[in-house]
Amino acid sequence: MKKLKLRNSDIYLESNKYGKPYLLNNENFQFSISHSGIWVACAISPKAIGVDVEEIKSIEDNIARRFFSPQEVKDMFSFTGNERLLYFYDLWTLKESFVKAEGEGLAIPLNSFTVRRNNKGNFYLNKQHAKYFFQQLKISNNYKLSVCCTKGTHFSGIKIYNIDQLYKDFMNKVD
Numbered sequence: 001m002k003k004l005k006l007r008n009s010d011i012y013l014e015s016n017k018y019g020k021p022y023l024l025n026n027e028n029f030q031f032s033i034s035h036s037g038i039w040v041a042c043a044i045s046p047k048a049i050g051v052d053v054e055e056i057k058s059i060e061d062n063i064a065r066r067f068f069s070p071q072e073v074k075d076m077f078s079f080t081g082n083e084r085l086l087y088f089y090d091l092w093t094l095k096e097s098f099v100k101a102e103g104e105g106l107a108i109p110l111n112s113f114t115v116r117r118n119n120k121g122n123f124y125l126n127k128q129h130a131k132y133f134f135q136q137l138k139i140s141n142n143y144k145l146s147v148c149c150t151k152g153t154h155f156s157g158i159k160i161y162n163i164d165q166l167y168k169d170f171m172n173k174v175d
Contacts, residue, residue: 004029018107029044029046030044030045031043036054041053043147045153050148052093053145061077067095068110069111069112090117090123091115098129101149113126131150
């Protein structure tokens with residue numbers, strides 16, 4: 001909390017009615033957290049933001065039919081084998097990051113909106129949600145990580161910390 005000039009004792013977290021945590025009395029500090037397997041991801045922004053990380057594992061096709069829009073299912077089934085699996089996790093992490101950025105989580109049905117990929121390979125939401133953009137970050141061959149941010153937000157990429165350094169920095173401990 002060095003950037004905000006807050007001591008640990010001054011940090012107060014609350015949750016909105018959907019369970020999304022936020023820093024009390026600091027509306028220009030938004031964050032989102034996700035974890036899967038060996039990874040924990042945290043995205044921070046002055047505006048709405050969501051992050052999702054997922055370990056890539058085999059899935060049943062009926063999961064896509066249940067949670068994706070008809071267009072997304074069609075797009076996904078245009079791929080075969082491993083490409084289909086990777087596209088599933090693209091969509092899943094992008095959709096999860098969006099509902100987290102909105103602050104409502106799974107109160108927004110995942111099949112109620114559509115994520116598409118354009119001919120440049122970039123993912124986007126329909127015009128109804130045009131205030132957001134997506135960023136995908138490569139952390140490992142076995143994981144997908146997606147971030148959904150409000151347009152106009154500066155996204156500086158990814159920083160990887162080991163747990164000991166993170167603890168030391170957060171607790172302001174010095175050797």
